[in-house]
Amino acid sequence: MSGGVDSSTVAGLLVRQGHKIVGMTMQLWNQRRLPELVPESSGHGRCCSLDDVYDARRVAEQVGIPYYVVNFEQQFEDQVVRPFVEEYLAGRTPVPCTLCNNYIKFDRFLEMADAVGAHHIATGHYARVRFDEASGRYQLLRARDGSKDQTYFLFGLTQKQLARTLFPLGDMVKPEVRELARGMDLAVASKGDSQEICFVPNGDYAAFMSAYLKDKGIEPQATRGEIVTTDGRTIGEHQGIHHFTVGQRKGLGIAAKDPLYVISTDPQTQRVVVGGNDDLLCGQFVVRQMNWISIAGVTSPVHAQVKIRNKHAGAAATLHATADPTTVEVVFDEPQRAVTPGQGAVFYDGDLVLGGGWIG
């Protein structure tokens, strides 16, 4: 229970359906760790703020369930925050929400459920799970509310995790959820949606990185370097490659007659390579650490819709097996813009999530 409207409604719904439930809030990140990032004003919409815990506790009281705050701060830092920072420093653009789902929400949290004797965990994610008799597999499907669908972040879920997971909001659209929350008179019914990366205030991940590195005693200036063009000309300097992601246009500080975009970043040379929009197009790439969900894998080429970042609409592609069963090669029908190392690539057949992995 994050204290938001989605997980609160889930709690209310399950109680209404007669389930015996225990509410839990995961304390993941302590805002006081990096106080310079926290504005004096509103505590809402940020990870694990006291206001959100207050809201979750109030909802648990309203729907009449036992409620606990569990401390996963250490795991969250080790398995989400530090890898997030390391990925940026290594010139990739990480997806912390997927790491959090893989290692915290559907792993550590499931262990806590086991500990208290709970058979299932239920979350406010927008996604659907069903068991397919024919294949004997748990399948993951896009949410009915396409604008809220979160399956892009859930590609790492294993069969074992899916078997014990409930997504009660998967068949609802957000306005219905708010309506339900209002109907149950939940205090959080009109609360705003949370931001994208919970531990990064205002989405300013570069400021977060600088503060975190400083806290760890690492001098962020050590990552300064040159800005070069695709044909090797040096045209400027930058304050650290972690400020840049593939496809980025803003923040280069260079005037040019045609718009310049970040094409790649190189942690070895600390160089940021820039070029025109066409330089961003990519026809094929490799996906590593594959996790197959609704199918067991690919042996012969398979057509699929492939999403290469959360906001990507998805593009038609063919998946090719490689010698390494954990790696898949993706060939787009039409080249796509800004295939970014570190992001997830998720494969769909209609609403069905076939599986996903990391863009290598």
Next chain:
Amino acid sequence: MQHFYFDHNATTPVAPEVLETMVSCLGQVYGNASSIHYFGQAAKQKLEAARRQVAALIHASPTEVVFTSGGTEADNLAVLGTVRPAGRPSHLIISAIEHPAVLAAAAQLEREGVSVTRLPVSADGTVDPEDVRRALRPETVLVSIMHANNELGMVQPIAEISRIAHEAGVLVHSDGVQALGKIAVDVNALGVDLYSMSGHKLYAPKGVGALYVRKGTKLAPVAFGGHHERDRRPGTENVPCIVALGAACELAGRRIAEESERLASLRDRLESSVLGRIPGTGVNGGLANRTPNTTNIYFDSVDGEAMVIALDLRGFAVSTGSACSSGAITPSHVLTALGLSADRARSSLRFSLGRSTTVEQVDALVDALESSVAHLRRISVHA
């Protein structure tokens, strides 16, 4: 479902005798103890009677008792009120296992330019008085060491620490919140100059406490207002709660000998049953010189946080570490100060017994512990 309470070091229920005294005072004695009229005098009489009761329990003179809003305020008043007026450079000695009220007050003084020494504790959880001697400096103003620790119950060698500090002309404060009512307290035998007390750990309500201030001790206030409590603690006295604290002290004084013995035997029963029936368990800290109601036990390869929740869902209230503002559990600074590994600290639980604890409750708790530990170990094998 029945709920059993094994967390008396966190807080205690108000004793029925205390409640009765308090409610009657709350209903009838509403005067301001500073007023000169009949109503004020009635309140003043109650206030001073309570002061005598508190003083009697610790063998102090009533004029040496300052009422506060609780243990935290008493600790802050003692630490800030003695060190701040001493000028700079000045130096404060505390231990690593103090309550946050002392730790955070010391940290504040540090920000104000005071240097602070945090003494380590031995593996059994006690401060070595010789460490105090070695830490003393010409500019040392105060030594503040708790009387009994909240998580382990270890009783510190305060009398010896006082002797050493006084030889150097240094003041001694002891946070007695976890000792009062559990073991005999005599401020003269302890030799302390300042001693903190809390009502709600002693079967009185929350929101009231007291600080013993030895006659002649220079103590500056930390809040400013009227001339209450001999200019040491301003604010209209909370007479009903103070009366309750007085009644609780008197009750504790009458029962302490018998109750200590009863609690120690229940505590021993709990320890021997757990250690005998559940493999991979042991007691953290020393076994001698403890308050009779407290034990801290580790359960190898069991997550303490999960255990607290699982036990609570079965009706047993126990604790681990200390809760942060959100209510989540953070690793105990006391257990890590003993030199225990983070894993050991995470797999430890504190059980603190009290007046309502019975043999039947202890036996039921042991049964619940045995099956919960077995369950948690089974799933952690799979994980």
